[in-house]
Amino acid sequence: MATIGMKELARELKLSTATVSKALRDSYDISEETKQRVLKLAREWNYIPNAHASSLRGKKSKTIAVVIPEVADSYFAQAINGVETVAQKEGFHVLVYLTHEQVEKENLILKELLNGRVDGILISVTSQSQDVTAVNKLKQAGIPVVFFDRVLEGVGDGQIITNDFEASYKLTAHLIEQDCKNIAFLLFSESLNISTQRMNGYKSALHQYALSLQDKNLLICTNQDEENRKAIHQLLQAESRPDAIIASVEKLILPTYLACAERNLVIPNDIKVAAFSNLMHASILNPAITTITQPAFEMGKVAAELLLKALKGKPIDQDESKIVLPSILEIRTSSKLFL
Amino acid sequence: MATIGMKELARELKLSTATVSKALRDSYDISEETKQRVLKLAREWNYIPNAHASSLRGKKSKTIAVVIPEVADSYFAQAINGVETVAQKEGFHVLVYLTHEQVEKENLILKELLNGRVDGILISVTSQSQDVTAVNKLKQAGIPVVFFDRVLEGVGDGQIITNDFEASYKLTAHLIEQDCKNIAFLLFSESLNISTQRMNGYKSALHQYALSLQDKNLLICTNQDEENRKAIHQLLQAESRPDAIIASVEKLILPTYLACAERNLVIPNDIKVAAFSNLMHASILNPAITTITQPAFEMGKVAAELLLKALKGKPIDQDESKIVLPSILEIRTSSKLFL
DNA sequence: TTGAAAGCGCTAACAT
DNA sequence: ATGTTAGCGCTTTCAA
Numbered sequence: 001m002a003t004i005g006m007k008e009l010a011r012e013l014k015l016s017t018a019t020v021s022k023a024l025r026d027s028y029d030i031s032e033e034t035k036q037r038v039l040k041l042a043r044e045w046n047y048i049p050n051a052h053a054s055s056l057r058g059k060k061s062k063t064i065a066v067v068i069p070e071v072a073d074s075y076f077a078q079a080i081n082g083v084e085t086v087a088q089k090e091g092f093h094v095l096v097y098l099t100h101e102q103v104e105k106e107n108l109i110l111k112e113l114l115n116g117r118v119d120g121i122l123i124s125v126t127s128q129s130q131d132v133t134a135v136n137k138l139k140q141a142g143i144p145v146v147f148f149d150r151v152l153e154g155v156g157d158g159q160i161i162t163n164d165f166e167a168s169y170k171l172t173a174h175l176i177e178q179d180c181k182n183i184a185f186l187l188f189s190e191s192l193n194i195s196t197q198r199m200n201g202y203k204s205a206l207h208q209y210a211l212s213l214q215d216k217n218l219l220i221c222t223n224q225d226e227e228n229r230k231a232i233h234q235l236l237q238a239e240s241r242p243d244a245i246i247a248s249v250e251k252l253i254l255p256t257y258l259a260c261a262e263r264n265l266v267i268p269n270d271i272k273v274a275a276f277s278n279l280m281h282a283s284i285l286n287p288a289i290t291t292i293t294q295p296a297f298e299m300g301k302v303a304a305e306l307l308l309k310a311l312k313g314k315p316i317d318q319d320e321s322k323i324v325l326p327s328i329l330e331i332r333t334s335s336k337l338f339l
Numbered sequence: 340m341a342t343i344g345m346k347e348l349a350r351e352l353k354l355s356t357a358t359v360s361k362a363l364r365d366s367y368d369i370s371e372e373t374k375q376r377v378l379k380l381a382r383e384w385n386y387i388p389n390a391h392a393s394s395l396r397g398k399k400s401k402t403i404a405v406v407i408p409e410v411a412d413s414y415f416a417q418a419i420n421g422v423e424t425v426a427q428k429e430g431f432h433v434l435v436y437l438t439h440e441q442v443e444k445e446n447l448i449l450k451e452l453l454n455g456r457v458d459g460i461l462i463s464v465t466s467q468s469q470d471v472t473a474v475n476k477l478k479q480a481g482i483p484v485v486f487f488d489r490v491l492e493g494v495g496d497g498q499i500i501t502n503d504f505e506a507s508y509k510l511t512a513h514l515i516e517q518d519c520k521n522i523a524f525l526l527f528s529e530s531l532n533i534s535t536q537r538m539n540g541y542k543s544a545l546h547q548y549a550l551s552l553q554d555k556n557l558l559i560c561t562n563q564d565e566e567n568r569k570a571i572h573q574l575l576q577a578e579s580r581p582d583a584i585i586a587s588v589e590k591l592i593l594p595t596y597l598a599c600a601e602r603n604l605v606i607p608n609d610i611k612v613a614a615f616s617n618l619m620h621a622s623i624l625n626p627a628i629t630t631i632t633q634p635a636f637e638m639g640k641v642a643a644e645l646l647l648k649a650l651k652g653k654p655i656d657q658d659e660s661k662i663v664l665p666s667i668l669e670i671r672t673s674s675k676l677f678l
Numbered sequence: 679t680t681g682a683a684a685g686c687g688c689t690a691a692c693a694t
Numbered sequence: 695a696t697g698t699t700a701g702c703g704c705t706t707t708c709a710a
Binding site for chain 2: 686687688689690
Binding site: 050095105283 | 411450
């Protein structure tokens with residue numbers, strides 16, 4: 001089954017492939033009549049240009065990569081949706097790479113992407129990423145990189161983030177106003193930008209309300225749900241157990257709720273809980289959980305738009321290269337004064 | 340900034356590009372010494388082969404496409420994870436395309452994929468898909484297609500599904516045994532394979548237990564959450580309102596819970612609820628929801644493995660081309676006799 | 679307005 | 695064991 005190529009079209013129409021090529025790309029110096037003839041046959045024969053040939057020739061692949069830790073998280077699922085929506089509209093293809101939260105994998109992936117497979121990259125780094133050289137090499141190779149949510153500072157062509165510090169401050173303040181005096185903060189990694197921003201917002205609120213920061217209330221979690229549950233369980237047994245928990249990542253909601261249940265602590269009566277999360281089912285959890293919700297879809301969309309703008313060679317202004325979208329504090333039962 | 344290509348390596352080593360190419364692919368007829376020299380320099384210079392050139396030349400892109408309705412659903416998020424894991428291990432790249440539940444988009448995407456951009460395709464069709472011609476064209480073009488979860492019958496090179504009929508039967512029987520006599524069934528589309536399978540399991544159980552099937556208890560939902568909530572609300576007002584609801588898709592859990600709350604119906608006392616869902620947070624919903632859980636990650640993994648096998652030219656046996664993985668019925672509070 | 683020819687970077691058949 | 699050459703399918707000068 002012979003695939004239809006320009007050669008076949010050209011032969012049938014008694015034209016050269018050059019003319020066919022130009023006609024298809026609507027070049028100025030082809031007669032209207034010829035254009036029509038070419039277009040007609042191409043449609044009839046269902047001609048589809050070979051992607052690799054054009055990419056090789058034109059040094060453009062019409063493809064972008066999205067590099068993320070996982071998809072099994074509402075945030076990234078929604079963000080991909082945003083990215084894909086924009087990409088599809090603009091005729092771009094989307095390659096998805098998962099780092100599974102491992103820096104080494106991330107580096108391998110970024111290295112391979114130097115080969116021209118993609119025109120640009122959207123990335124949300126692993127919780128361990130700090131090394132900036134891979135991104136710089138991409139820049140040198142002329143491949144723009146836009147960060148979203150989990151960013152690396154000082155590199156790349158742009159970053160789309162949320163007001164993590166502020167949101168975290170607001171959330172912490174809210175809990176304090178519900179009479180919490182001993183708030184625990186669960187985080188993923190100390191090196192991750194969003195983690196520290198969120199932690200700083202928390203610390204800042206404590207300080208503002210003249211509450212002391214206790215080291216034991218900062219719990220650094222891992223990628224293992226089971227371990228986390230145990231660690232939280234542990235945290236809840238301490239003499240002066242916390243009267244509130246902030247989970248700075250969606251992943252930590254489940255172990256938190258489970259640990260509370262194990263300890264027979266009723267949320268929010270015995271302990272209040274809140275989380276950074278895009279969980280669609282936040283309102284029907286037991287109890288409905290107070291969240292900081294990020295505009296995930298929008299972030300994906302904006303990130304893709306910025307990247308595509310860069311790919312079109314348009315200059316990225318200073319004030320465009322760092323876009324901060326607001327998260328929303330949604331207060332629900334889990335942080336209410338009483339059930 | 341000149342990219343390093345084989346030409347550069349060859350020049351430096353005073354070899355031909357052919358030799359370099361062979362050395363890099365570890366060909367038999369290159370001396371060990373030369374191989375080492377080439378590999379060494381390639382590493383030093385960070386040589387990365389141009390993906391499009393090899394693809395064009397070799398008619399192989401080392402890329403597969405995953406075509407799905409959405410990612411914002413636990414099932415697909417987990418399935419992608421499975422696919423990506425296998426692909427990464429085998430050095431394949433993964434293009435993700437979202438159909439947004441629109442057949443036209445699906446067809447456009449499949450049509451474009453005829454152009455050699457990918458070697459093979461994994462797909463879960465939209466709720467409206469029935470036309471089989473696009474898939475057949477791909478087959479003609481030598482591009483294998485493997486379906487997962489939402490399949491089209493009679494085409495493609497394989498399908499990975501779950502025992503939907505059986506699972507649904509079991510779930511319905513379970514509800515009947517909890518004394519439910521008036522069970523509503525919410526579905527997405529009547530044409531979708533999984534929908535009908537699940538509906539048939541439900542019908543079959545009713546029949547088995549000598550319960551009559553009532554038309555008003557079959558509610559066909561749309562893609563609009565708001566509309567669905569209203570429709571369910573409506574359903575719950577009927578004279579003889581159902582004493583149980585089966586949501587045959589995860590998406591319908593939220594509107595169901597919300598509608599019950601609006602009607603002041605306590606689950607499971609006033610009405611029982613169960614759903615097909617991979618929700619990680621099923622156990623902490625209010626109340627914890629009884630689910631049929633599909634092995635989503637595994638399905639993605641197996642689907643990718645089957646596709647890659649086909650890509651390696653290995654024959655797909657008859658009994659391999661249709662793989663049925665078992666779903667799990669997880670009984671939780673939402674379907675308990677009493678709270 | 680159209681066509682001839684070169685070449686994107688790599689690979690494989692066929693010399694040498 | 696290494697090199698020469700042709701060509702994957704398309705685009706783009708440049709010439710006709």
